[in-house]
Amino acid sequence: MCPIDEHSPAPQGGLTAGSIGVRSVMPPREAAGPLVAPLSLATAHHQDLDDVAPTRYGRWGHDSAAALEEVLGTLDGGTAVVFNSGMSAVSTVLMSLLGAGDALVVGADAYYETRQIADQLAARGVDVRPLTDVARQLPEAVTGARLVVLESPTNPLMRIHDLRECARLSHAAGALLAVDNSMSSPLGQRPLDLGADLVITSDAKVVGGHNDIILGHVTARGPELVERLRSWRHLHGTIPSAFDCWLTRRSVGSLEIRLARQTANAAALTEVLHRRPEVLDLRWPGWRLDPDHAVASRQMLRGGGLLSFRLPGRDHLHRFLKASSLVVPATSYGGLQTMANDIATWPHLAVPPGLVRISCGCEPTRDLVDDVVRALDAAA
Ligand SMILES: Cc1ncc(COP(=O)(O)O)c(C=O)c1O
Structure with a gap:
């Protein structure tokens, strides 16, 4: 990128x-x-x-x-x-x-x-x-x-x-x-x-x-x-x-500094998430292994703070979200706080349960990564 x-x-x-x-x-x-x-x-x-x-x-x-x-x-x-x-x-x-x-x-x-x-x-x-x-x-x-x-x-x-x-x-x-x-x-x-x-x-x-x-x-x-x-x-x-x-x-x-932190957080989370066996279908355009990374790197200036992945089922996803202190379940994206959207609840999308879109916020990267790892461990 x-x-x-x-x-x-x-x-x-x-x-x-x-x-x-x-x-x-x-x-x-x-x-x-x-x-x-x-x-x-x-x-x-x-x-x-x-x-x-x-x-x-x-x-x-x-x-x-x-x-x-x-x-x-x-x-x-x-x-x-x-x-x-x-x-x-x-x-x-x-x-x-x-x-x-x-x-x-x-x-x-x-x-x-x-x-x-x-x-x-x-x-x-x-x-x-x-x-x-x-x-x-x-x-x-x-x-x-x-x-x-x-x-x-x-x-x-x-x-x-x-x-x-x-x-x-x-x-x-x-x-x-x-x-x-x-x-x-x-x-x-x-x-x-x-x-x-x-x-x-x-x-x-x-x-x-x-x-x-x-x-x-x-x-x-x-x-x-x-x-x-x-x-x-x-x-x-x-x-x-x-x-x-x-x-x-x-x-x-403050857009540039927020986007830089959100992108850094998405990059760090991607690195952690792709090593977890329960995390499936991980997508972040800034990630070198993303199926669309080649096109993304030709046309995007930054990977941005949004990524998506799937946990094995809705209950698993909800356990993860409840166990996290920093990932706030909410609609919308791009804000200061890291937010997550349970996509399978969207009435118009036929996606498998457990799919989540995360909008990385501006929390310090170490805090966010530690929180997500803790919540994934608790949900497993
Ligand atoms: C890609 C995209 N386009 C347009 C909109 C609509 O914007 P607004 O909610 O500001 O009307 C949204 C809102 O979520 C969006 O995600």
Whole structure:
């Protein structure tokens, strides 16, 4: 896996992505000015009766959204538009780009609620083509399609799609490629650099990182795409609040250091887990023995904090989770605390009982490894 700062271009004055994040929480330097951006809650602004300045209104855009968009766009390598949730970002891409008669190709392993939106579109005349095997089926399925939507790594099974190849095939067929990058964040993977046209992120996860924000964003390079996303948000009223934008911008400042610790924790856990006889089907894209590692190492900047594996049955998994002090059973991922999700309880996934997705947190690596080993021993 490539360390991020060797891989990612330095888009601003020679700074790497981590430094851009750290500096982004500060407003422009001024004598005796604050080091942290102030929060402005104003949604209405004085109108210039001489009509020199544009009229401003909070649903159309606000300073906190613009400041967050600037840093997220820089990190993704395009122009970002923020939304009031990851699903709002997903639905804006799907709804604003597709109408009756268009074809949508979507990974059958995409986030469940993304597929539910695809089902709604199908009921409105969109030709939806779900793919169970993207590498094998995409070359044919993309013919005549307007949009391809993929996730990589996939949630929760941690499979990797070759995004460069998917972009090449999509473009050759005249389709746009949108990649949901929630699992990686822009410091773990930059899909626009791999050829994608749109990158979608739920910032409630790795980017927000504290389990206290619901927010999402889409980044694109083409000005027409960006304008379409902005005008959809304007009309449908899906801009996030100033406070959520401010909190997310604060989180971007510590993204690099959190992701580095989460990745180190996932690497250390993988090393321990793959030696345990009761641990089956271990997946972590940063692991040299992962079936998708070769593709992952070509396109990801960091392996990230998410891994999955299977214990022999649900009771075994529950004994493990109850015996652990640091692994918190919870939905969501990417936060400070290590979290685990009992995937077999997800109604839409036919996976064997005992499968678990672990989102490594920022605990010291030794503590986490010791805790997991103790809990596995207790559960055995
Ligand atoms: C891959 C992925 N995309 C989109 C979403 C939706 O994001 P949000 O919960 O912020 O609406 C999630 C949420 O879990 C997700 O995991």
